Amino acid sequence: MSYQSISLTYIWAEFRRSRVGIAGLAILLILIAVSIIAFTSTPLERLKDWNDPSAWTFYPRSAMPAWTNLFSSSKQPEHLILERPEVSIEDSELRIVTHRYTFNYAYDEFPSDFMLNYKIKYEGSAPLLLLTITRPDEDSIELARVSLPYASNEQVYESTLFSTDRAVQDGIANNLSKYRFPISRDATVTAVFSSYEERRVMKGAYTVEVRFFLFDERDEVLASKFIVGGKVYGLLGTDDLRRDLSIGLIWGAPIALFIGISVASISVLIGMVYGIISGYKGGSTDEVMMRANDVVYALPALPLLILLAVSVGRSILLIVAYLIIFGWVGIAKVSRSIALQIKSLAYVEAAELMGQSSIKIIFRHIFPQLLPYTFASIAISVPGAIITEAGLSFLGLGDPTMPTWGQILHDANLYGAAARGLWWWIVPPGLMIALTGLAFVLIGNALDAIVNPRLKRL
Amino acid sequence: MTKWREGMGFGRFILRRIMNMLIVLFFIIFITIVLLGPSMDNILRLSIEHEVRQEVINNKALISGMSTQELERYTREQIDARMRAIGLDEPWHSPKRLWFTMLKIITFDLGRAYFLISENGSSKVSDIIMERLPRTVLLFTTATAIVAALGVFIGAFAARRYGSPVDKVNSAFAVISSSFPLWWTGMLMILIFAFTLNIFPARATPVIPASDPSYPIALLYHMLLPLLTMILIGFGSWSYIVRNLIIGILGEDFIMAKRAMGIPERRIVYAHAVKNAAPPIVTIVSLSLSSSIGGAIISEAVFDWPGIGKLYFDAISVFDLPVIVGLTYITTLVFLISIFIADILYGYFDPRVKVG
Numbered sequence: 001m002s003y004q005s006i007s008l009t010y011i012w013a014e015f016r017r018s019r020v021g022i023a024g025l026a027i028l029l030i031l032i033a034v035s036i037i038a039f040t041s042t043p044l045e046r047l048k049d050w051n052d053p054s055a056w057t058f059y060p061r062s063a064m065p066a067w068t069n070l071f072s073s074s075k076q077p078e079h080l081i082l083e084r085p086e087v088s089i090e091d092s093e094l095r096i097v098t099h100r101y102t103f104n105y106a107y108d109e110f111p112s113d114f115m116l117n118y119k120i121k122y123e124g125s126a127p128l129l130l131l132t133i134t135r136p137d138e139d140s141i142e143l144a145r146v147s148l149p150y151a152s153n154e155q156v157y158e159s160t161l162f163s164t165d166r167a168v169q170d171g172i173a174n175n176l177s178k179y180r181f182p183i184s185r186d187a188t189v190t191a192v193f194s195s196y197e198e199r200r201v202m203k204g205a206y207t208v209e210v211r212f213f214l215f216d217e218r219d220e221v222l223a224s225k226f227i228v229g230g231k232v233y234g235l236l237g238t239d240d241l242r243r244d245l246s247i248g249l250i251w252g253a254p255i256a257l258f259i260g261i262s263v264a265s266i267s268v269l270i271g272m273v274y275g276i277i278s279g280y281k282g283g284s285t286d287e288v289m290m291r292a293n294d295v296v297y298a299l300p301a302l303p304l305l306i307l308l309a310v311s312v313g314r315s316i317l318l319i320v321a322y323l324i325i326f327g328w329v330g331i332a333k334v335s336r337s338i339a340l341q342i343k344s345l346a347y348v349e350a351a352e353l354m355g356q357s358s359i360k361i362i363f364r365h366i367f368p369q370l371l372p373y374t375f376a377s378i379a380i381s382v383p384g385a386i387i388t389e390a391g392l393s394f395l396g397l398g399d400p401t402m403p404t405w406g407q408i409l410h411d412a413n414l415y416g417a418a419a420r421g422l423w424w425w426i427v428p429p430g431l432m433i434a435l436t437g438l439a440f441v442l443i444g445n446a447l448d449a450i451v452n453p454r455l456k457r458l
Numbered sequence: 459m460t461k462w463r464e465g466m467g468f469g470r471f472i473l474r475r476i477m478n479m480l481i482v483l484f485f486i487i488f489i490t491i492v493l494l495g496p497s498m499d500n501i502l503r504l505s506i507e508h509e510v511r512q513e514v515i516n517n518k519a520l521i522s523g524m525s526t527q528e529l530e531r532y533t534r535e536q537i538d539a540r541m542r543a544i545g546l547d548e549p550w551h552s553p554k555r556l557w558f559t560m561l562k563i564i565t566f567d568l569g570r571a572y573f574l575i576s577e578n579g580s581s582k583v584s585d586i587i588m589e590r591l592p593r594t595v596l597l598f599t600t601a602t603a604i605v606a607a608l609g610v611f612i613g614a615f616a617a618r619r620y621g622s623p624v625d626k627v628n629s630a631f632a633v634i635s636s637s638f639p640l641w642w643t644g645m646l647m648i649l650i651f652a653f654t655l656n657i658f659p660a661r662a663t664p665v666i667p668a669s670d671p672s673y674p675i676a677l678l679y680h681m682l683l684p685l686l687t688m689i690l691i692g693f694g695s696w697s698y699i700v701r702n703l704i705i706g707i708l709g710e711d712f713i714m715a716k717r718a719m720g721i722p723e724r725r726i727v728y729a730h731a732v733k734n735a736a737p738p739i740v741t742i743v744s745l746s747l748s749s750s751i752g753g754a755i756i757s758e759a760v761f762d763w764p765g766i767g768k769l770y771f772d773a774i775s776v777f778d779l780p781v782i783v784g785l786t787y788i789t790t791l792v793f794l795i796s797i798f799i800a801d802i803l804y805g806y807f808d809p810r811v812k813v814g
Binding site for chain 2 (some may be wrong): 076239291296297299300302303304305308310311312315383387390391394395397409412413416417419420421423427429433434435436437438440441445454
């Protein structure tokens with residue numbers, strides 16, 4: 001490759017004419033937009049909950065994306081989390097707080113389950129709870145009566161009543177005579193949502209009424225929510241651990257971009273400086289430095305990355321550092337050969353004759369000339385860094401405090417998602433990795449064709 | 459890579475590469491010991507202590523004759539004696555132990571695994587690895603050979619029709635397939651072929667035991683899905699490399715001469731250009747084989763292929779340190795030998811290579 005000086009404005013002018021480069025840039029901009037959405041839509045503490053199973057109790061397990069209903073003849077129930085009840089308070093000898101939820105159920109299949117979560121502050125005599133559901137046929141079923149445990153001191157009590165609980169089964173048992181088909185007391189979900197004539201979903205408006213009987217005027221109901229467990233959820237569904245995959249997926253974007261760009265730019269800068277020093281100094285310095293470069297080049301990267309992650313640690317910054325260790329080698333070779341050519345140019349020789357120090361010559365005269373190559377090399381190195389990090393995460397060695405695409409795929413593999421046909425758990429994260437890689441490959445190829453005109457004809 | 463320079467004999471070149479290889483090998487073993495030595499020592503210490511305490515408790519005659527303090531002192535002495543016997547009284551970084559451990563690893567004395575065992579029931583790390591190495595070589599050599607053959611054919615085809623739609627589709631496919639992680643494509647293939655279409659088994663490990671006579675056939679059948687995936691992901695970028703090489707050669711003078719002689723274009727591309735592209739192709743084949751050994755860790759885990767990559771994955775998940783150390787050594791060795799062969803081939807085929 002023969003050396004020639006290229007200005008940044010020239011690069012941009014040429015880049016704008018490259019369709020491939022613009023396509024890559026467009027994908028990159030989309031990814032940046034996704035990252036911004038991630039930062040604004042999901043609070044950071046939600047991110048910490050990613051690997052905490054208790055944070056996802058109220059989500060459905062392995063639910064398909066909600067839009068799949070558009071393509072299927074039988075409508076799968078959507079997951080409903082009702083959190084804003086209509087509250088009414090009745091004060092007589094005791095206080096009765098009523099939370100009322102109304103929802104329209106228009107799906108072809110029964111929900112997977114339902115549950116009621118509530119939070120009450122009370123002291124002394126324990127409050128009572130009465131759960132009733134009114135069906136579209138105007139018939140009401142008294143589902144459960146629950147008395148809360150006695151509390152000698154003031155306490156905040158939070159609990160969840162599940163459709164499988166004994167209290168609910170008892171409520172259904174009183175109602176069993178109405179059904180014209182065989183049904184057992186533990187089929188609570190079917191009992192609530194089926195018509196009495198046959199085992200078929202009764203579509204229409206359901207009203208859930210929760211009445212809390214409080215025996216002290218200082219007692220209060222702090223919150224409640226009613227959940228109808230669905231089989232489809234959100235834009236991208238949920239995984240086996242009930243996590244909302246769309247949150248993990250959009251948070252993967254800024255993390256992947258951060259890892260890819262920081263690894264690529266630091267590796268390239270180190271490699272550039274290393275190569276320039278080696279090429280410019282020449283002689284025995286060059287010999288020793290290139291020998292060291294050969295050693296690093298021959299290191300098997302993945303086994304060593306695994307050893308480092310297992311023994312030293314696996315926070316995101318450490319992983320970036322590991323990837324840099326193996327990332328700078330190839331660039332050092334290229335920049336050394338360019339430095340060899342620049343070194344013999346007249347202005348460098350002039351600077352030498354004027355007595356400038358080698359450090360000054362390297363950073364003031366040689367390095368700026370190499371900048372255009374730097375941009376191309378950075379873009380080309382990004383996909384490798386992203387795919388390697390995804391691979392590490394896939395092996396279960398990623399940063400455990402944040403969701404990455406590789407980790408989502410690790411979990412998918414662990415829970416046998418491919419063999420169970422849970423495609424929404426596998427396809428989107430991999431596509432995101434591929435798309436991110438592709439964006440930088442396209443940008444890199446376009447830049448490379450500009451700074452290395454020899455490649456243009458290919 | 460140090461390239462063969464003018465004025466340097468071929469013998470000296472090889473000598474230098476071997477020196478380089480040994481430096482890397484020692485460096486890797488050293489790093490491995492530095493990273494894992496402390497945990498290995500701890501585990502060993504705990505297991506010795508546990509062993510001695512078990513023996514003391516089981517020895518009824520001993521317990522009845524001693525007070526609690528005496529017994530404790532006796533146990534301590536026993537533990538210390540045993541630690542001294544295997545050299546654990548010195549820290550892992552003492553020069554003596556460091557050399558000893560390195561020497562042991564280099565001579566393939568890799569010790570015993572903590573948990574994993576070979577299919578014959580041996581817990582010797584070298585047995586476990588040697589049982590699995592041939593399977594990894596089988597899968598990856600077959601895949602590389604098919605990918606290379608397909609790549610040469612398609613690459614030459616695209617180079618002849620340089621600029622045509624076929625060429626453009628091929629180039630686009632190369633760029634797109636190279637940004638797909640192999641292991642993710644593997645998951646997709648399992649989803650499509652094993653789950654949706656039910657053609658191939660989802661797990662690549664045959665269910666029947668290795669001693670069964672039909673085992674090789676079952677293994678080959680289970681190998682098809684990973685093989686197919688590797689070919690699908692690999693041949694695009696391969697044919698792109700070959701295409702670029704051949705286009706470069708087609709611009710050279712001797713091709714012009716052949717054209718002037720009236721030799722048909724077809725023959726020029728497939729006979730003369732491909733022949734001249736052979737040296738770099740052979741070099742890249744051996745290089746890609748060496749890097750695929752490292753990549754095997756993830757792809758074998760996805761397909762559950764019973765090779766050394768899967769073994770590595772299992773060893774990491776149960777933290778079986780002797781196996782991890784052994785595998786790191788063996789993979790480094792295989793990697794270095796194939797890089798060495800690639801280097802020699804490169805120097806042998808292309809003596810024009812100069813520094814810079």
